[in-house]
Structures are given as structure tokens and as C-alpha cells.
Amino acid sequence: MSVKPEPASALFAGPFALATLSAPDGPEFPALVTPDGQALDLRAAFGDGRLTTLDVLSDWETALPRLRALADATALARTAVADLRVHAPVTPRQVFQSGANYRQHVIDLHVAHRAPGDDRPEDERRAEAAEIMDRRAAEDLPYVFLGLPTAITGPYDDVTLPAWAAKPDWELELAVVIGRPAYQVSVEDALEYVAGYTIANDLTDRATVFRRDMPQIGTDWLRSKNAPGFTPLGPWIVPAESVTNTDDLRVTLRLNGETMQDESTKDMIFTVARMVAYVSQTARLLPGDLVLTGSPAGNGMHWGRLLRDGDVMEGTVTGLGTQRTRCVAEAS
Template identity: 40%
Template structure:
């Protein structure tokens, strides 16, 4: 059952990135259907309040003050009386990452569904054995393995309701609703139990993937090709909001869902992750230095287009939602003139 997308943040303000009348995008605080530019509170000492990229780069300096602003009852009053309706703005991605990381095969439900779909199908005589083998493999990986994480270009990032252009050569573009984790401070070699302290906030991402380009047919020994399959412009709708980490009581309890033309395709819960968000951050930090504003896409539940044999095409409408993080709505379109 799809859960409410508004149950976690109560009435605390959330961070959005908006523009109006062709001006440059600027960060704002939003409650319900209104938003007020973050520069309204700049005199209190916020850094980079006029630009989401600069603001996130200064998250360590900004976070305590932003929390005080968000929990001050006067802020809700200011947004209600001086804010502008969100419908008046164009919504942009609430982050501007320098690096984007994607965790692959991280939900038990998705891996189990793929295993059951293989060979003779979910009702075939081999299904039970595939199920048992997959569950055993998951437990072994959980015990002895590590997250599988790839890079996705930051140029893929698009807004939560930007049109998604699908060119005629794209036949197997698939959806993946995921919790996006925004890093709040520079970190290396962090332990899993300390990793959540590195998080600035959470947002919705849809990690679009071209299934027929995941594996290179010309060089099969080299396996996956995440550049071709994940990294075209617009293939990572993000937003509509970033909820600061203090606004999410238990990230593992968050429900994720995705609808295609009104029909439910995905409906899962973050607690189904094989590797927790803290474990993903810790594993990454042992290989690279995470920086403020970096974005981690943490995996997707069952219900991919590859399961349904149905992929995105012009005319489709994709809605993705996560408890407390809002809903994004993306319309798929053909190229101009095509």
C-alpha cells in the first residue's frame, strides 16, 4: 500500500530551489504550498543563501543556524505571511552535486523479483530453487560482502517536474525511485555508526537506466557500462525538496513508491535495503573523500520496467514519492520536432 508522502516532516520548513520570471534559481524555505527565499534570513549569518550550490558547500557552517531557523515558530509565520505560492515558481533540483554515486542491487525485493522472473518464470519448477539461492546469496553478501556503487554524471541532474526527452533510439529506459542522500561535510574513513552524522538531508531521486546498455555486447568480459546506461542529461530527476536530516526520525521506515500513468509500479520501504545508508557512506568513504553536496542514490525496490516488460516512452507520466519528501512528476516527451 502506498504511504503518505507528507507524514514525516510535520510542519517544519524544507529546502527547495526555485526560480521565477527567468531569474536564476535560488534556495527557499517552504511549508505546505508557500515558500520564502532563504535570503530573508541571510542577515542572521547564513552563507551562500542566494545559491543552492554555495549554500550546500557551506553546510557545516549553516546547519546549526538553519535548524534554529526551521524550528523557530516565527519562521512558519514569515513563510505564511510573506511567502509566495509554490505554484508561482519553477522547481529545480534542491541539490547541485559535484559527484553522484548510485548503489546497485541494494533492495532484497528487487533482487528476489529479478531472480523469480529469470529462466522459467515465477511459477516455473525452478522458481523455488532460484529463490532459495538468491536469499542465501543475499545473506552471504550481507555478512561478507560490500555495497556495489557506481558513478553517475552530475549533468544528469534535472528538476522534479522537468520534461524528460526520450529520443527514438532509447527503447528500454527504466525507472528507479530511490532515497537520495545529500552529504553535509567533507569525510573520509568514517565508521558506519558515525556515518549518519555526515548527512545534510534527504530527497527523492529517480535513477533512470537504459537497460539494453547496461552490458556491453562488444566487450562482454568488461561487464557493466554505467556511462552509456545511466548518464545522459536529464536521467536523474531530483526533488522537489531536500528535507534536512533532523526532519527524518527514522530513514529506514520511509516508504517509496512510483506510478506510471497513474498505475503503481513500485511500492517498498527503505528497511528492505541490504546495506544501510550508514554502511554505504562508510564504504564509499574508504575509497574516496565525500564532499558537501555530494549525492548518493541508495538503491530501488521491486517493480522495475524490466519486470513488467514496459519501458518509458513519449507521453508517459512518471510520479515518484517518498514519505515526507514529497512527490515529483515527470512528463516524457519526444525531441523537439520529433
């Protein structure tokens, strides 16, 4: 099952984007999509019947000018995206996730996750969290952990809420898609390794984030974030050249039509360039890899309203389109 997007005058910013599509009963294929909702099958355009979106990203320097030319080639046969199924735009080899990267979000979570026995007033705990954020920014230390590609699902697919997940929550994020191998790159050069951007909803079960049985170990990201389908991705990869300012994009999530998250990436503690550079100091980033940049304030823990069966989440990021997913409780 899937929830189709609402009609829009323009699906995304810029002249074209990358997508992974399929006919209702056919195989997935990489596609160039134009803002008016028309798709061009890149297997035929590139003369490779086995081409994938990851292949396109793996040769991004050569592919990008070809995609620009194809976007202008109006004589080529296209298919309406509305007649196709939209999948996650890429299947990455590596997923890097950022925690605690929006100042107000971290302060809200710090207050919501009250430690046992902590009876201090809320304003005192908020002040403590703000001080921690200022210190992290000064020390220039982002917090990054690994996600699983198997948690990724399509931008309009149903999301199964596992029976064991007592507090499933949403976390809409700007996601960076890598276009060149990157290892130990500088902040100044980091954006040169980015192919484009997409949308990710990094769902989290708040009940399993912390190991209560072994608090000295800390967080359990495997269980809390990596259930199948817990990372709706897409719908499109919009090339970096069409995203003019990643430091001022609006990240908005609506739950059943009600706005829950609505914040600018200005509230990020660490910029996109800083996140990419930081990850590359330890890991070798590969084409198609994702760097999720954190989620702004307005999560379910803040509102006291967590996900349940039948909820519909609609997530948008400026210029990147809209994803729309429905929550379905796992059968007992």
C-alpha cells in the first residue's frame, strides 16, 4: 500500500531530478524527472539495460552534463510519474545519521527525557541543555552514528510500526547524497563531493533509545531506528546545483494535516559542509551514500503525541518535494 502525493504545480526546484521508478508490476529503473511530473527512463537514454540510480551517482561527474542535456531534449518519449510507482531514490551502501544537530530540538528532547530522580524545574534543565549545545558548537564535534540501508523505504509507502515499539516518533531531515568518493576532505571542499539532496524521515522508537539495563553503554540506535521501513526516503534527488542555500531550507512535517515540525536549517549546530567533512575524517564516503543532517524541533516526544495506526505523515523540505507515508500497526 502507498499514499500518493498531492498534485503540485512543480514537484521540486530546478530543471530536473533523479528518481527510481517502476511500472506497477515492472522492475525498478533510474529516471530523470522534470518538475511538471514527466519521467525519462535512463536505461534507454544511457544505453544500459541494467543501469541503476546508484550507477548514475557513481559516475556523477560524467552523468551530470548528460542529465542536463536530456532535461532539455523535449523530443524524447516520457511517462507521467503519476502512472508509475515511486521508490526510494537510491539504495545506498552506507547511511550516516546525525544526532542532536538542531539546537531547539535537542533542548526539547533534553527536557522530555527527564532522568529518573531529576526533579529540577524545566527552565533549569533547558538552560543546562543550551549550555551543552553551545559547548558542542565551540568544540566542533558533531554526533554521528550508522543506520542500515534495510531501514529505507519509499516516499509514499506504508510504514509498519513494530509491535515492540512503544513510542514511535518522527524525525524529518534534510539528507545529503554523495556523488564522489570522499575521504578526509576539508569543510571548504566538502560540498564538491555532494551530488544532491533528498528528504528522509528518520523514525525512532523513543522507548528503546536508551539502554535502561546498561545505562553506562548509552544509546541503542540499532533497535530504536532500524526497523524495516523506518527511513522513508525521497521522492527525488535534486542536484546540488539546484539547491542554492542549504543553510536556509524549511523542514516541515505535518501529521494528519497538522503542522508538527516547521523549522529552518538555520537552527543547525553543524552545517551540511561540516557534517560531510566530519564523517569523511573517519569513513570513506562512497557515491550514493547518505548523510542525514538531523531533525528540528517538534517531535512527538515534545508534543506528547506519538505515532499510531492510521497516522499519515507528510514531509517537505524547500525545493525537494513532498513525501507522504501512512503508519500501519504490525499484526500481532
